[in-house]
Amino acid sequence: MSAELENELKIFFKDLEWRGIISNHANLENFYHLKPEEKVIYLGIDCTGESLHIGHLFQLIQTIRFAKEGFTILLVLGGATSKIGDPSDKEVERKRLETEQLNNYYHKIKNQVTRLVIRSPLTKTATEIAKKTKLAPLELFYADKPNLLKDIYKIFKISMEDEKEKKWEKYLNYIWPLQDNKFKILNNNDWLSKISFIDFIDKVGRKIRVNNLIKKEFVKKRIDSEVGLSFLEFSYSLLQAYDFWHLYQNYNCHGQLGGSDQWGNLTVGLELIEKFYPGGKTKIFAFNFNLLTDKEGNKLSKSENNGVSLNNSRHEFFDFFRNMTDEQAEMYLKQFTFLSQQQIDELLKLNNPKKLRIPQRILLELEWFLNYGEILNERN
Structure with a gap:
């Protein structure tokens, strides 16, 4: 890899920091030393509601910055993981969604994502x-x-x-x-539905240590609460880690992006791949974004009931910015x-x-x- 490309990635990362976009990063030197063919990253979007919101828009805009730098962007919709729902930053377990409702959410979110990132010239x-x-x-x-x-x-x-x-x-x-030829929309149900529980535990369970998982902030918080943490929720990090490994294997994906409440899940993915490929030869990395907040510093999201949905009326979306x-x-x-x-x-x-x-x-x-x-x- 040329020193010129490394310098371009350093300048790019410095710009992300100046914009206040990056909250945490892991394996930054790996990012700086990517070869052109290794410039593939992914962002996961679960389909637990009928619309994207302003927080999703914020994250998608950041993926466009990467696309402008020559990265291929894999947008992974959680056709499988939406059945669980990410427990990060949640005080209680998500309500179980029926298959028909999940499928409805999935298609609505897919249509929105497609219309946002797959366009005419x-x-x-x-x-x-x-x-x-x-x-x-x-x-x-x-x-x-x-x-x-x-x-x-x-x-x-x-x-x-x-x-x-x-x-x-x-x-x-x-x-x-938009660099529309840089985006691919995938569904993690396409690979997670093909692996049995025994094969999953045999492949992933052998690599990940429980003592590392329980150190994650959201896990500690829930375990110490009266509600506790179900095995269903506990397994979410493993499924997301498997997504990263699958994308690394099949799409040459070297990096993962996510919100700041996703940091625990992102680091489990790094750990899993590094266990499969010991010796520091993977050049994988992870960045997470600062959460989008209102003027009081409160998280903007659909779960907090203060995030502007992209399905909202134009007047409400207009007022949000105005x-x-x-x-x-x-x-x-x-x-x-x-x-x-x-x-x-x-x-x-x-x-x-x-x-x-x-x-x-x-x-x-x-x-x-x-x-x-x-x-x-x-x-x-």
Whole structure:
């Protein structure tokens, strides 16, 4: 591997840290030393509800950053693991879902994920969006401030004289620069359903030590609680670890991504693969993201009943971005857009006084695109 590629990955990781995206990482040096053919990562999404929410959108946007760096992204839907549900960060066992309901959730989530990451080529999408919309949000908000709009466009490297299609194409470079040929959607039921319980215990149970599992924070918390932890929930980490091993074997997958409440599960996957391939030759790694939070620092998710569902009305999704505090909007500008540090710094200087709300209105470009692009409602 060339020193140039290693340097590019170091710069990329530094950018992730600056954006406040990375919570923990394991085997960072392995990440830096990946060969081009080893640049494959996966993100798991369980299907325990009928819609993705804003937290999923946050994670999917981060996978696009990896795709832009040449990574292949495996999005693994939990057709099997959704039957259990990840117990991480849960105080009680999840309610058992019937097969019909699980299948319904799976197909809804798959449709949403597909529409988010498998699209028409960029130029075609930009053109179609431009035809369906009269104006972009920035033009609506700053129609009476042409000089300010011109300064914002200059930072975006957009000319006021650009045709609408060209403007949208440039917008998407900063809002949703999707590399659609870099994504594969998989279902872990395709491999977990083919292994018997005895074979699973024989293959995985021999490699993982219980004393390591019970050190995991969520396991200790539940074991010490009055509710306790069922064997069903305890087994979830093993199933997720097996997913990683299967993807390593069959898709050359070297890394796993997840939310910060997933850290215990991610490290079990690393342990399993390292046990199968001792000697430090696997070059596997794991990153987990900071949880998406509201202005009070509370986790945003469907389980906390405060996460905006991507099935919600456009008005509610619009209000989510529009009504952000200045501090939260500045943070989201780093985490939800593909603007560079220099561009964000320049935009924040323009945002004086703050009542101009430039960060909030740039974030509305994302909301505008998701809805007018018909990604959530109708396949392009």
